């Protein structure tokens with residue numbers, strides 16, 4: 001389980017063209033929610049809402065200014081190395097080693113996580129099969145399409161069988177078939193009891209996949225609940241309308 005407790009994060013950004021003028025950007029303010037094991041939790045929010053910043057803080061690669069992240073009751077900063085090995089994180093940068101084949105990329109990550117060789121070979125075969133990568137597994141990744149790169153990146157972060165999976169826009173840029181197989185992978189993670197937290201702009205995807213949705217707007221939580229509960233609370237017929245309504249209410253456009 002992931003507990004996000006009152007997280008706040010500010011960045012210092014250069015103000016205009018002035019070299020010595022800085023201003024504070026509040027990326028997150030008092031963000032709290034819980035992501036449960038065996039459930040898919042979706043982070044939904046417009047551009048710049050704070051989704052990537054939040055996922056990076058949960059992954060332990062960025063430090064919050066306020067609040068804390070608890071993974072199974074343990075604060076991540078207290079036991080960062082152990083908790084990181086329990087996580088699979090698909091960040092916004094999905095760079096692969098171009099001279100290595102897809103299989104070698106995946107194997108390298110497994111070795112970094114200390115997966116024993118025999119188990120690693122089995123696990124790689126299983127992921128290649130599950131993600132439909134048989135035709136590309138032994139090609140160097142240079143020249144891979146967006147979807148092929150994404151599949152390799154996802155296999156790489158799942159190779160050590162993490163119990164917590166964080167995915168930043170996992171279907172971004174994928175065609176319909178690759179999107180479907182990615183959604184199947186996400187459902188498979190849920191069925192295996194993993195805690196899955198992913199960010200998305202795609203309403204249909206969030207509505208179909210998520211048990212719980214966290215709508216983030218301008219760094220704060222604007223609504224939390226199941227897709228059905230969010231529809232009921234907003235009185236809207238579709239999640240897209242509910243999303244627009246929730247954001248509009250937060251901006252004072254609706255009451």
Ligand SMILES: Nc1ncnc2c1ncn2[C@@H]1O[C@H](COP(=O)(O)OP(=O)(O)OP(=O)(O)O)[C@@H](O)[C@H]1O
Pocket residue numbers: 011012013025026027045046047048049050051052053054
């Ligand atoms: N390193 C940084 N320096 C300055 N500002 C930053 C930095 N990282 C993020 N921000 C700011 O924090 C806010 C949240 O950014 P973030 O990338 O988390 O949003 P997001 O919801 O993931 O957006 P998108 O959907 O467009 O990817 C934005 O205003 C962004 O400009």
